[in-house]
Amino acid sequence: MSAPAIHARGVRVAYSGGEGEVLALDGIDLDVARGEFVCLLGPSGCGKSTFLNAVAGFVRPTAGSVFASGREALSPGPDRAMVFQEYALFPWMTVEENVAFGLATKGVPREAAGRVVSEWLEKLHLAGFGGRYPKDLSGGMRQRVAIARVLAIDPEILLLDEPFGALDALTRRNLQDELLRIWAGTGKTVLFVTHGIEESVYLADRVVVMTYRPGTVKEVVPVALPRPRDPSSPEFNAVARRVSELVMVEQARQEEDELREA
Amino acid sequence: MRRHLASLLRALAVPLAALLAWDLACRAGLFSPLILPSPGQVLRRLVAYGSPLIPYDPAQGSYLAWLASGELWADAAGSLYRVVLGFVLGAGLALPLGLLMGAKSVVYELLNPLLQVLRPIPPIAFIPLAILWFGLGNPPAFFLIALGAFFPVLVNTVTGVRNVDEIYLRAARNLGANEITVFRRVMLPGAMPYVLAGMRVGIGIAFIVVIVAEMTAVNHGLGYRILEAREYFWSDKIIAGMISIGLIGLAIDGLMGRVNARLLRWHRGIEG
Numbered sequence: 001m002s003a004p005a006i007h008a009r010g011v012r013v014a015y016s017g018g019e020g021e022v023l024a025l026d027g028i029d030l031d032v033a034r035g036e037f038v039c040l041l042g043p044s045g046c047g048k049s050t051f052l053n054a055v056a057g058f059v060r061p062t063a064g065s066v067f068a069s070g071r072e073a074l075s076p077g078p079d080r081a082m083v084f085q086e087y088a089l090f091p092w093m094t095v096e097e098n099v100a101f102g103l104a105t106k107g108v109p110r111e112a113a114g115r116v117v118s119e120w121l122e123k124l125h126l127a128g129f130g131g132r133y134p135k136d137l138s139g140g141m142r143q144r145v146a147i148a149r150v151l152a153i154d155p156e157i158l159l160l161d162e163p164f165g166a167l168d169a170l171t172r173r174n175l176q177d178e179l180l181r182i183w184a185g186t187g188k189t190v191l192f193v194t195h196g197i198e199e200s201v202y203l204a205d206r207v208v209v210m211t212y213r214p215g216t217v218k219e220v221v222p223v224a225l226p227r228p229r230d231p232s233s234p235e236f237n238a239v240a241r242r243v244s245e246l247v248m249v250e251q252a253r254q255e256e257d258e259l260r261e262a
Numbered sequence: 263m264r265r266h267l268a269s270l271l272r273a274l275a276v277p278l279a280a281l282l283a284w285d286l287a288c289r290a291g292l293f294s295p296l297i298l299p300s301p302g303q304v305l306r307r308l309v310a311y312g313s314p315l316i317p318y319d320p321a322q323g324s325y326l327a328w329l330a331s332g333e334l335w336a337d338a339a340g341s342l343y344r345v346v347l348g349f350v351l352g353a354g355l356a357l358p359l360g361l362l363m364g365a366k367s368v369v370y371e372l373l374n375p376l377l378q379v380l381r382p383i384p385p386i387a388f389i390p391l392a393i394l395w396f397g398l399g400n401p402p403a404f405f406l407i408a409l410g411a412f413f414p415v416l417v418n419t420v421t422g423v424r425n426v427d428e429i430y431l432r433a434a435r436n437l438g439a440n441e442i443t444v445f446r447r448v449m450l451p452g453a454m455p456y457v458l459a460g461m462r463v464g465i466g467i468a469f470i471v472v473i474v475a476e477m478t479a480v481n482h483g484l485g486y487r488i489l490e491a492r493e494y495f496w497s498d499k500i501i502a503g504m505i506s507i508g509l510i511g512l513a514i515d516g517l518m519g520r521v522n523a524r525l526l527r528w529h530r531g532i533e534g
Contacts, residue, residue: 086429089433101439101447135530
């Protein structure tokens with residue numbers, strides 16, 4: 001067995017908020033193997049995005065450590081590329097320039113970068129849109145550009161923070177299939193944050209269900225179903241029900257909390 | 263086509279009516295021509311203001327130079343020269359300083375108090391000091407115009423840099439960008455809509471300041487000319503000069519609008 005792509009031990013993240021300290025994450029232990037597709041699932045406020053940010057190097061754990069590709073994730077690095085829910089495309093750059101951004105920072109010569117860019121635009125069905133600005137694209141197409149942008153720098157680990165949350169159901173399924181196809185083709189490690197039960201079971205090798213405040217790993221549910229998965233099959237629904245039972249308890253706790261605060 | 267014509271007519275209706283009322287009032291003898299000359303008289307004066315003073319003489323130089331030898335062109339060129347140079351000085355200082363203040367909070371904390379104290383002082387209030395420091399002529403005008411353009415550009419640039427969405431900075435760092443790249447390719451273009459808005463305001467103020475400066479410190483330019491005309495009770499020339507000032511201001515603002523639209527093609531809801 002080779003070393004895991006992501007190796008987290010005892011990760012604790014505390015924020016000093018208005019009313020003292022808020023414990024976002026506590027005692028997270030998680031290993032993600034190379035080439036594995038893992039979904040982090042939980043209600044909002046369970047710290048799943050915080051954990052993703054810790055892996056990305058945007059957030060430093062208060063205690064514990066996160067190793068990614070064998071090195072401690074102390075700052076952001078192009079080996080762990082992030083796709084944001086809000087796309088985060090640079091609006092002043094064309095599609096092409098956005099996708100080329102990471103290559104330019106790496107110092108890849110313009111011509112070679114151009115080839116990589118058009119290759120990824122092609123793969124994500126964006127050929128012919130290279131000269132457009134993000135404002136002229138639909139949400140689904142923007143997220144395709146964001147995915148092309150991170151794949152262009154060929155990261156070992158893909159981090160996705162509710163990437164399809166803002167899209168309509170049909171576009172979302174389309175992009176999920178696209179992502180699975182790319183994942184199968186490139187063998188990248190994927191850590192995918194979502195609050196969609198069906199989405200997590202549709203995509204992941206393992207679903208990590210998290211508890212609400214502080215965020216801990218409640219249970220890891222393996223999804224041993226062959227792909228492509230059929231969300232209407234009994235096997236799929238059995239797994240989804242199991243995941244649902246786990247996550248709904250946390251959802252209820254979150255709602256209680258919200259009512260108490262209101 | 264017909265809709266275009268209709269909206270053009272609507273746009274022209276009120277100005278034409280005002281012009282007509284002005285003309286009728288003058289014809290009816292409501293005002294002394296010394297106080298309010300008729301539109302026709304102003305127009306004649308404007309043409310004379312822009313026309314060469316002496317007949318064309320090939321020995322004196324080219325025909326084009328002769329054509330532009332009227333007082334108006336020299337005045338307008340002088341005013342424009344002062345506006346452009348003063349603006350370039352003021353904006354040229356404000357832009358890097360604003361970027362630095364926006365990006366580095368230490369610089370902001372150090373400089374902001376002094377700038378906040380200086381900012382409410384209208385550039386015009388600096389006229390006596392400017393004359394004392396720089397004498398008469400172009401130098402005090404450059405100083406005052408630069409001062410007028412400086413603050414709007416500075417304030418907008420600082421705001422622009424500080425308002426660049428954190429997520430773009432994260433995305434850039436995540437894609438391996440170092441601080442210089444983040445600054446050059448994310449903060450700078452992200453702040454551009456604010457910077458350009460500040461420049462548009464700044465050049466507008468520069469244009470106000472140049473007229474005032476020419477009325478006090480410079481013996482040349484459009485501002486000087488209309489003040490001079492008052493000494494001779496040439497109200498038609500005063501108004502002709504004002505019209506020239508208005509047209510030049512309109513042209514400058516239109517040009518800035520075009521530049522904005524060109525540079526901000528990527529921006530949502532921008533209009534030319």
